[in-house]
Amino acid sequence: MHIPDGFINTGVSVGAGVVAVGALSVCVRKTAEVMEERQAPMAGLVAAFIFAVQMLNFPVASGTSGHLLGGVLAAVLVGPWAGAVCVSVVLLVQALLFADGGLSALGLNIVNMALVTAFGGYAVYVVLRRVAPKTRTGVMVASGGAACVGVVLASLAFTVEYALGGQGGASIGTVATAMIGTHVLIGIGEGFITALTIGAVLAVRPDLVWGATDLVPQLELRTPA
Amino acid sequence: MTARRIKLPLFVGAGLAVALLLAFLVSPHASSQPDGLNKVAVDHGFADQQKPQALGDGPLAGYGVKGVDDNRLSTGLAGIIGVTATFALGLGFFALVRRTRRTQASPPTTAGTPT
Numbered sequence: 371m372h373i374p375d376g377f378i379n380t381g382v383s384v385g386a387g388v389v390a391v392g393a394l395s396v397c398v399r400k401t402a403e404v405m406e407e408r409q410a411p412m413a414g415l416v417a418a419f420i421f422a423v424q425m426l427n428f429p430v431a432s433g434t435s436g437h438l439l440g441g442v443l444a445a446v447l448v449g450p451w452a453g454a455v456c457v458s459v460v461l462l463v464q465a466l467l468f469a470d471g472g473l474s475a476l477g478l479n480i481v482n483m484a485l486v487t488a489f490g491g492y493a494v495y496v497v498l499r500r501v502a503p504k505t506r507t508g509v510m511v512a513s514g515g516a517a518c519v520g521v522v523l524a525s526l527a528f529t530v531e532y533a534l535g536g537q538g539g540a541s542i543g544t545v546a547t548a549m550i551g552t553h554v555l556i557g558i559g560e561g562f563i564t565a566l567t568i569g570a571v572l573a574v575r576p577d578l579v580w581g582a583t584d585l586v587p588q589l590e591l592r593t594p595a
Numbered sequence: 596m597t598a599r600r601i602k603l604p605l606f607v608g609a610g611l612a613v614a615l616l617l618a619f620l621v622s623p624h625a626s627s628q629p630d631g632l633n634k635v636a637v638d639h640g641f642a643d644q645q646k647p648q649a650l651g652d653g654p655l656a657g658y659g660v661k662g663v664d665d666n667r668l669s670t671g672l673a674g675i676i677g678v679t680a681t682f683a684l685g686l687g688f689f690a691l692v693r694r695t696r697r698t699q700a701s702p703p704t705t706a707g708t709p710t
Contacts, residue, residue, distance in 0.1 A: 371631060371632045375646040375649075377645065398692055401689070402696040405689065410686060410692075411686060413685055413686075413689040414607075414682050414685035415610045415611060415614075417685035418611060418678045419610060419614045420681075421614070422615070422677075425622035425670075426621055427627070427628070427630060434628055434629065435628040435630050455688070455689075459684050459685045463680050463681045463684060464677075465648075466650060467653065468657065469656035470658070473650065525631070525632075537641060538641025541639075544639055545635065552634065575603075577600075578603075
């Protein structure tokens with residue numbers, strides 16, 4: 371879902387850049403407040419893992435592929451503040467080293483793939499956790515469901531950006547329908563990858579899952595890492 | 596319940612190994628069809644609006660290593676470089692963020708909302 375240069379006009383791109391810088395500076399401040407010692411390497415790992423899995427495009431429909439965005443995965447593992455920063459690090463590396471995603475569109479891409487997923491998707495996770503059983507399976511289902519919705523929210527964010535400053539004159543209605551339809555399918559893939567990854571971490575180090583600390587028995591919380 | 600837990604460095608090392616393996620071995624087999632956004636752009640006539648990326652001639656542009664002719668190897672190596680660079684940048688950045696807190700012992704910020 372990396373927007374290249376040229377799809378969205380300069381004004382909207384710059385606006386998104388301002389939003390991205392403002393939101394990320396808040397994220398960094400919040401991260402500095404709440405981050406624990408052990409979470410720095412964990413956050414680095416989350417970013418590296420998301421980079422790797424973003425390379426794995428899977429086929430979704432006729433002539434279309436999709437890949438993990440990772441915002442909900444990151445938010446559940448290290449919290450939405452650090453999670454948004456993790457995905458932004460990935461997007462920065464992709465744009466600068468691999469020319470994936472436009473340079474002028476970096477702000478748009480951060481808004482859609484880091485901020486909307488890590489905060490919008492994580493909000494869905496919080497709601498789903500309230501209704502899901504307080505078990506490992508419950509956390510996996512909630513994170514998978516939230517991840518799926520997160521991808522659709524990101525596709526909606528693109529649609530809004532296209533409505534505000536899209537080039538090429540496609541009608542907003544058709545862009546919206548096509549974007550949402552495709553990204554529901556991609557979201558299902560995102561949901562499975564997210565649920566399986568969270569499940570794997572819960573199996574070995576449940577204390578490292580930021581969004582599921584309520585599952586960890588109190589005694590284990592005191593054990594130094 | 597005092598189940599033995601994997602130590603953090605081991606956990607991070609194992610996770611990194613998984614990421615490197617995925618990037619090196621699996622990514623060359625990933626689908627090369629256009630992703631959701633690109634497909635929509637093609638189908639709805641705005642794909643031609645794309646402008647060349649300023650760094651599009653870089654040595655790693657398009658997830659390949661320039662000069663490596665074997666496509667799979669080229670993609671796999673680009674993946675390894677990307678995972679390593681992302682981990683290094685992420686780890687360094689978060690370590691730095693943590694350090695600012697320790698040195699400043701800053702009061703909780705009531706940050707302004709971004710617009």
